[in-house]
Amino acid sequence: xxxxxxxxxxxxxxxxxxxxxxxxxxxxxxxxxxxxxxxxxxxxxxxxxxxxxxxxxxxxxxxxxxxxxxxxxxxxxxxxxxxxxxxxxxxxxxxxxxxxxxxxxxxxxxxxxxxxxxxxxxxxxxxxxxxxxxxxxxxxxxxxxxxxxxxxxxxxxxxxxxxxxxxxxxxxxxxxxxxxxxxxxxxxxxxxxxxxxxxxxxxxxxxxxxxxxxxxxxxxxxxxxxxxxxxxxxxxxxxxxxxxxxxxxxxxxxxxxxxxxxxxxxxxxxxxxxxxxxxxxxxxxxxxxxxxxxxxxxxxxxxxxxxxxxxxxxxxxxxxxxxxxxxx
Amino acid sequence: xxxxxxxxxxxxxxxxxxxxxxxxxxxxxxxxxxxxxxxxxxxxxxxxxxxxxxxxxxxxxxxxxxxxxxxxxxxxxxxxxxxxxxxxxxxxxxxxxxxxxxxxxxxxxxxxxxxxxxxxxxxxxxxxxxxxxxxxxxxxxxxxxxxxxxxxxxxxxxxxxxxxxxxxxxxxxxxxxxxxxxxxxxxxxxxxxxxxxxxxxxxxxxxxxxxxxxxxxxxxxxxxxxxxxxxxxxxxxxxxxxxxxxxxxxxxxxxxxxxxxxxxxxxxxxxxxxxxxxxxxxxxx
Numbered sequence: 001x002x003x004x005x006x007x008x009x010x011x012x013x014x015x016x017x018x019x020x021x022x023x024x025x026x027x028x029x030x031x032x033x034x035x036x037x038x039x040x041x042x043x044x045x046x047x048x049x050x051x052x053x054x055x056x057x058x059x060x061x062x063x064x065x066x067x068x069x070x071x072x073x074x075x076x077x078x079x080x081x082x083x084x085x086x087x088x089x090x091x092x093x094x095x096x097x098x099x100x101x102x103x104x105x106x107x108x109x110x111x112x113x114x115x116x117x118x119x120x121x122x123x124x125x126x127x128x129x130x131x132x133x134x135x136x137x138x139x140x141x142x143x144x145x146x147x148x149x150x151x152x153x154x155x156x157x158x159x160x161x162x163x164x165x166x167x168x169x170x171x172x173x174x175x176x177x178x179x180x181x182x183x184x185x186x187x188x189x190x191x192x193x194x195x196x197x198x199x200x201x202x203x204x205x206x207x208x209x210x211x212x213x214x215x216x217x218x219x220x221x222x223x224x225x226x227x228x229x230x231x232x233x234x235x236x237x238x239x240x241x242x243x244x245x246x247x248x249x250x251x252x253x254x255x256x257x258x259x260x261x262x263x264x265x266x267x268x269x270x271x272x273x274x275x276x277x278x279x280x281x282x283x284x285x286x287x288x289x290x291x292x293x294x295x296x297x298x299x300x301x302x303x304x305x306x307x308x309x310x311x312x313x314x315x316x317x318x319x320x321x322x323x324x325x326x327x328x
Numbered sequence: 329x330x331x332x333x334x335x336x337x338x339x340x341x342x343x344x345x346x347x348x349x350x351x352x353x354x355x356x357x358x359x360x361x362x363x364x365x366x367x368x369x370x371x372x373x374x375x376x377x378x379x380x381x382x383x384x385x386x387x388x389x390x391x392x393x394x395x396x397x398x399x400x401x402x403x404x405x406x407x408x409x410x411x412x413x414x415x416x417x418x419x420x421x422x423x424x425x426x427x428x429x430x431x432x433x434x435x436x437x438x439x440x441x442x443x444x445x446x447x448x449x450x451x452x453x454x455x456x457x458x459x460x461x462x463x464x465x466x467x468x469x470x471x472x473x474x475x476x477x478x479x480x481x482x483x484x485x486x487x488x489x490x491x492x493x494x495x496x497x498x499x500x501x502x503x504x505x506x507x508x509x510x511x512x513x514x515x516x517x518x519x520x521x522x523x524x525x526x527x528x529x530x531x532x533x534x535x536x537x538x539x540x541x542x543x544x545x546x547x548x549x550x551x552x553x554x555x556x557x558x559x560x561x562x563x564x565x566x567x568x569x570x571x572x573x574x575x576x577x578x579x580x581x582x583x584x585x586x587x588x589x590x591x592x593x594x595x596x597x598x599x600x601x602x603x604x605x606x607x608x609x610x611x612x613x
Contacts, residue, residue: 057419103597110601115363116555118422122365123548123593130586248544252426259423293434299427300410303420 005188012181012267019173028165032237035169037277039234041270042176044257046226049183050219051255052264053192055199057118058220060125061227061254066132066246067099068092068228069235073145074138076236085151089232096228097221104220108213113202125251132243144242151236168237175233176270179226184266195219249292253280256295259302330460335581341466341535343573344473348528349546350553350565351480352403352521357551358559359497360514362411363422366429367550368543370399370522374529375538376436379445388450392530399526402432404519411518412511429543436540449534469531476527481562493517549576552596558603572596 019038023031047061075081075088103124107117132139139145150163151171162168186192197205198212206212235241244250253276261272284291306313349371356362377398378391406428414421449465484490495503496513504510528546536542549572557568572592579588 055419057422059422106597106601110597112600115357115361115418115422116600118363119548119551119555120593120597123552126544126548127586127590127593130589134584134586252430255423289434289437292430293438296427296430296434299423299430303414303417303424303427307420 008184008265008267012184015267015271016177019177023166023169031165031169034274035165035172036234036237037274038172038176038270039230039237040254040257040277041273042172042179042233043227043230044254044261044269044273045176045180045183045266046223046230047254048258048261048263048266048269049187049226050223051258052266053187053195053199054216054219056113056216057255058223059118059122059255060128060248060251061121061223062248062250063121063125063128063246064096064100064224064227065231065234065250065254066128066241066243068096068231069241069245070132070139070145070231071095071228072232073148073235073241076149077145077147083153084149085236086153088236089151089229092228092232093225094228096231097225100221100224101217104217108216108220122248122251125246125248128246129243129248132246139243140241142243144240146240148235148239148241150239151233162236172233172237175229179229180266180270183226187266191215191219252295256298256302260298260306333457333459334462335577337460337462337466337470338580339574339577340470342577343569344470345528345532345546346549346553346569346573347477347565348473348531349525349550350557350569351477352518352523352525353550354554354557354559354565355517355521358554360415360518361418362415362518363418363425364406364411365422365426365547366406366432367425367522367525368545368547369429369432370403370525370543371529371532371546372436372540372543373398373402373432374526375447375533375536375542376440376445376529376540377526378530378533379440379447379538382447383445388448388534391447391533392527395530395533396523396527399529400519400523402526403522404515406522407515407518412515415514433540433543440540443539445538447533447538465534469535472531473528476524477562480524484562489516549592552592556596556599571599 022034026034043061043065046064047058051057069092071092072088075091076084078084081087103120106112107120112120132144133142136142150161150168152159152161152163154160160167160171162171187195194205194210194215197208198210198215202212231245234245254273257272257276258269259272260276261268261270263269280291283294349367352370353364353367356364356367374395377394378388381391381394382388406425410424410428411421414424451464451468453464454461455464455467484493492503492508492513495506495508496510496517500510503513525546552572553565553568555568556571557564557566575592575595576588579591582588583591
């Protein structure tokens with residue numbers, strides 16, 4: 001356990017060092033590409049915090065990403081509201097958490113687990129996208145809302161302006177690092193241990209005095225809040241918000257990022273998001289409709305060949321080598 | 329009066345479709361514990377079968393006969409290639425069937441091209457029902473759906489294959505013990521459910537917008553039918569369909585369809601909170 005923690009911190013440190021050094025070699029455009037990928041990485045980590053720790057798959061996580069994005073857009077686009085960026089981020093986080101709390105309350109306390117939860121969250125994602133399209137007086141309909149200003153606020157006398165590439169990259173990278181580290185320390189501590197117990201046998205965990213539905217609910221709300229944060233960051237960096245951000249395809253993609261990166265590792269999903277998005281951009285430049293087809297194949301391949309993600313190849317190779325050495 | 333009758337008939341149309349789509353799902357999700365996210369694609373495949381037969385000059389009825397066959401073929405391949413290997417891994421089943429669903433959607437789009445496909449109903453015009461006039465095709469749809477459901481009830485309650493299915497559902501190990509090939513029974517039941525969903529897709533094709541992505545709406549609603557109604561009985565299926573279909577049709581009159589969908593979802597979630605074992609099943613699972 002301790003060796004595993006040390007390995008995780010080591011990998012985290014390497015990634016952080018790479019993130020710090022990256023601006024020295026990259027130009028502005030490359031920085032923005034990685035910045036946007038990191039935001040989706042944060043989104044993937046939020047799903048992993050819930051799915052990886054509880055074993056319950058949320059199939060509509062983009063709903064929270066989209067809710068956060070729309071709230072951020074509506075607040076910052078409204079000139080009457082002062083401190084738009086800060087209030088927007090807070091509103092996005094609170095809004096996503098609020099919706100998750102309502103849905104989660106009914107589901108978890110109603111005894112809904114496993115596949116049933118997956119289905120209901122799937123429907124939730126479908127409805128969120130439909131609502132974003134049809135409620136056009138507020139959400140701008142199919143075309144969404146454009147002209148969202150970059151994040152800008154005063155903190156302790158210093159003025160933070162993220163309209164430039166480098167500051168926005170640093171801001172996003174710092175948030176991702178802090179959140180991932182925080183989620184990791186939560187999930188390796190007592191909270192995560194209890195969640196593992198609930199995942200293994202909920203009845204026994206409850207008999208030991210743990211309020212299982214409440215634990216699951218709080219975990220779900222935290223996960224949704226971070227997804228909302230990621231959504232808020234994304235729309236400010238992209239400058240627009242559209243119904244796709246809460247859609248089923250994004251919900252699907254985030255599952256792939258987590259599954260490829262390795263469920264339950266928190267860092268793996270961030271890396272998965274970055275690498276798969278690079279692949280997506282390359283493939284989509286040939287033919288845009290090829291990507292969903294490939295995504296479908298990736299799902300099937302993961303299930304049958306790599307149930308524990310890309311990182312498990314290393315572990316498998318190691319055990320294979322060990323086995324061979326023992327055989328000799 | 330005629331407003332009430334029209335609403336009732338609209339509801340009945342939706343309920344019939346939901347019952348047919350939900351039937352296959354009740355078999356796979358409710359009884360075999362397989363979460364098949366590609367179930368909506370059986371509906372899509374059925375609708376495309378009708379479109380395809382019509383586009384090469386066949387009649388609607390020929391297309392409607394092809395629809396369940398197309399659904400069954402896809403269902404059989406899916407069961408054989410993927411689902412039977414994953415009976416003990418529920419989350420993997422979710423991921424794999426979702427992947428298949430994406431592949432099927434994109435496959436249909438690459439084969440038939442972008443955009444909605446036109447399907448003409450076999451009968452135009454309306455029928456005078458004394459209280460109100462109603463499109464004739466919708467009445468035929470309701471009749472075919474009811475006959476199909478009746479056929480399924482008879483199949484399950486009166487034939488030896490139905491007995492096999494009921495046995496496997498009640499206790500899989502015991503069924504194996506008395507010499508029933510449970511693997512084969514599962515495969516046939518799954519294929520059968522896919523065929524019924526394909527038929528539903530064929531029936532709904534003239535009324536719906538036929539797109540490769542049309543399945544997901546039926547998927548979500550059909551799952552609600554099964555979850556709300558409770559698993560394991562035709563009565564639960566009917567109750568769930570009436571709940572989801574009835575509520576959707578009534579709300580669609582007052583408010584926009586997507587808001588109606590959202591309200592139905594919330595109502596379904598609340599219903600599950602209050603009756604965790606389904607509207608129909610009083611006893612615990």
